[in-house]
Amino acid sequence: MSTTETIDILDVTAIEPRLKHPTIFEWFDQLSGGEAFIIHNDHDPKPLYYQLLGERGNVFKWEYLEQGPELWEVKISKLTPVEEESIGELVAKDFRKAQVFKKYGIDFCCGGKKSITQVCEEKGLDAATIEEELNALTDSPSVSETDFQSWDLSFLADYIVNIHHKYVREAIPALYEYTAKIARVHGGRHPELIEVAKHFTNVANELEAHMPKEERVLFPFIKQVNEAKQKGEKLDRPAFGTLQNPINMMEMEHEAAGTELEAIRTLTHNYALPEDACATYQVAFAKLQEFEDDLFRHIHLENNILFPKALEMEKEVLK
Numbered sequence: 001m002s003t004t005e006t007i008d009i010l011d012v013t014a015i016e017p018r019l020k021h022p023t024i025f026e027w028f029d030q031l032s033g034g035e036a037f038i039i040h041n042d043h044d045p046k047p048l049y050y051q052l053l054g055e056r057g058n059v060f061k062w063e064y065l066e067q068g069p070e071l072w073e074v075k076i077s078k079l080t081p082v083e084e085e086s087i088g089e090l091v092a093k094d095f096r097k098a099q100v101f102k103k104y105g106i107d108f109c110c111g112g113k114k115s116i117t118q119v120c121e122e123k124g125l126d127a128a129t130i131e132e133e134l135n136a137l138t139d140s141p142s143v144s145e146t147d148f149q150s151w152d153l154s155f156l157a158d159y160i161v162n163i164h165h166k167y168v169r170e171a172i173p174a175l176y177e178y179t180a181k182i183a184r185v186h187g188g189r190h191p192e193l194i195e196v197a198k199h200f201t202n203v204a205n206e207l208e209a210h211m212p213k214e215e216r217v218l219f220p221f222i223k224q225v226n227e228a229k230q231k232g233e234k235l236d237r238p239a240f241g242t243l244q245n246p247i248n249m250m251e252m253e254h255e256a257a258g259t260e261l262e263a264i265r266t267l268t269h270n271y272a273l274p275e276d277a278c279a280t281y282q283v284a285f286a287k288l289q290e291f292e293d294d295l296f297r298h299i300h301l302e303n304n305i306l307f308p309k310a311l312e313m314e315k316e317v318l319k
């Protein structure tokens, strides 16, 4: 690739372990919009991707030039800031837009920090067509979508736990059973079902570890921040420093869960049922789609409404 000739290469394997991430961040921070550098590593640097996304936001492009088995080569480019709203922000303002994004396989919760232009470029979609459909919605009378934006933050946090965390906990046992059963019965003719069951186990395990962290640490603090703001009081800095830290972690975990569900969608060709699909097969696919739907809505409420609002409020109430 001729364009890579002028780009600096950082050989991560040659850096002392504790300095690896700081050095990469330093290189990144020195870039101007439109500039890039390349990292070389001896394993997949995906954790760095999440760290960069968490700490710097969606201001970079991550391209694998080589993906193992011995060398991983990634081009990291800094984007030129665009004045475009992110997909998450668009959905937070009008939830009906979620349907349009879903139709095109655009993830509006985890990948919601990207703009339409960026996602379309990545997925090879036509941005103009999507914009047209979104605009058509704006013209039609608004259906009664709950206005989560106006909700009190403590109430929203409780709602997420009572509706969405409860749903996840109830849905997991049945889905374990269905996905295991179809893998066992139909795995011979449809080997992708074995992979589907594995991905489901991954996402279920991740969520079972993820939700208690929100329930025990993050949400209670968000509620304290909300109360302090209402009473005009100041709060001591929490043990985790600022809300940004646990929020980064939760967003990384959301992204990981989204990746598992995307893998299931790809493996099943968007949940297409084969002709020999039995009743369990059909129920499993329907239930998996319902699970995905619920999780997208759940993560959307956290990533695009609860977290940004809590971060704003925290600035006002921390001592």
Ligand SMILES: [Fe+2]
Binding pocket: 160, 165, 211, 214, 298, 302
């Ligand atoms: Fe949650």
Ligand SMILES: [Fe+2]
Binding pocket: 210, 214, 250, 254, 299, 302
């Ligand atoms: Fe979450």
